[in-house]
Amino acid sequence: MQYKLNVLVAAAVTLFAGAVSAQEVVKIGHVAPTSGGIAHLGKDNENGARMAIDELNAKGVTIGGKKVKLELQAEDDAGDPKQGTAVAQKLVDSKVNGVIGHLNSGTSIPASKVYSDAGIPQISPSATNPKFTRNGYKTTFRVVADDVHLGGTLGRYAVKELKGKSIAVIDDRTAYGQGVADEFEKGVKGAGGTTVSHQFTTDKATDFTAILTQIKSKKPDVVFYGGMDAVAGPMIRQMKQLGIDAKFMGGDGICSGELPKLAAGAMGDGQVVCAEAGGVEGTQKVGMDKFREDYKKKFGTEVQIYSPYVYDAVNVMVAAMVKAGSADPAKYLPVLAKTDGYKGVTGTISFDEKGDVKNGALTLYTYKGEKREQIAVVR
Structure with missing residues (x-):
């Protein structure tokens, strides 16, 4: 009888520990094409998310008085709208706390309805088609100019x-x-x-x-x-x-x-x-240069395009959770929508009423000796 009691107590402790552990994990979904013709861009995006999450976990994140562990759930949409919505539903079913992505406008736009219906915030680091933020969804944001x-x-x-x-x-x-x-x-x-x-x-x-x-x-x-x-x-x-x-x-x-x-x-x-x-100049350039240096050290390759925007998007989302004291999408979403003056590596991030980044900068580039060279930052 004592043995059975001990087994039951041990099982209860295990279940309780599992429940506590589950509460302490905050899942961030990320979607980009990591297969197909632009897989190199998709991998660059995913690396930006991993870098942000690894850094945040190393520093330690406390939400609502509890220390949490951030976990990345990375998915491949192959740049295909149908696969994009299927993956979006998978993330919803996995009960992610938020989504960074998708890379392409063609996948981000149809996926945004899936996230909106589930009430899950979505920040795209690279979808620039104006329609993305013009469907009236409260869950849709982007950190780039359209x-x-x-x-x-x-x-x-x-x-x-x-x-x-x-x-x-x-x-x-x-x-x-x-x-x-x-x-x-x-x-x-x-x-x-x-x-x-x-x-x-x-x-x-x-x-x-x-x-x-x-x-x-x-x-x-x-x-x-x-x-x-x-x-x-x-x-x-x-x-x-x-x-x-x-x-x-x-x-x-x-x-x-x-x-x-x-x-x-x-x-x-x-x-x-x-x-x-996006684009930075003057003193802000120091942060972007450091990001590029750290990225190369971590992944052994140069930044392609969007990884700094993914990095900022993850940090903006987690900052909203911390400020709201909750990773529950319904609770931190209003705080995310009011993001104002966040200093990121890609510049200062504030959202307007549609979820677009305010006063978005653009950087013009050319190539010399097969290296990308900045021409100017314009607003």
Whole structure:
């Protein structure tokens, strides 16, 4: 009888310890394409999340008087909208406390409804399509400027700074590619310029001979591509093969450290001009430089594009939990929405009523000697 009693007591203690342990774990979901053509960007994002969580756990996080352990649940959506919603539902079913992601606008937008229905906050570090924060969901946030700002700025730059007279546009028909290309065209027209051609491809295409031949007949001095670096690299290569001597422009999707490799030596110095949402200058640059140094030390590779924004998004979310004294989404969500003046490595983060970052900066870059070089930070 005593033996049975001891067994029951031991079982009860184990169950209680398990319950306490479960309460002390805060699960952060992260979604990006870690397979497919832009897996290098997805892995970069995931690394940014791991870095933030490892640092926070090392420092120790206390929420509501209890020390918690942050746990990352990383998922792959392959950049596919259907897989994106399936993964979103998986995270909801896993009862994550919040989600950082997705990388692409095309997956972030449909997934945002799943998170909204479950009341789980979602911060995207890289979805720039304006629609992402315009569905009226209270759970949706982003820490980057949107395509209206990004595309418009590049369009004006093409006309005023690059003196583009014959501007051609190509987009990959994804939510991101089409969105940024459309805003680029508006920016060109607003600056008094004209576009001479708008061609379409896909985010899986490898042969651009037909569309580039049509564009070549227009004698372009600027070619803008709305899409990601995995397609932009081969496109730059084929432009060179066809003798198209034009500046090549794109948004944050092409603005990666991997682009010169993907272009396989076809990029001329200063030929590519791209913009990344976000940007730091002056004293704030010290924090970004340290992040890049720490990232390389930890992962043995350079930052691609978005990992600093993922890093900031995790920290902003956890800061809201700490301030609210709870990791319960319903309790910390109102605090997250009021985020104001958070000093991150990507700049100062404050959210407006839609969940967009206020006064978002943009950084313009070019490439020289196959290295990315900053041109300017604009707002």
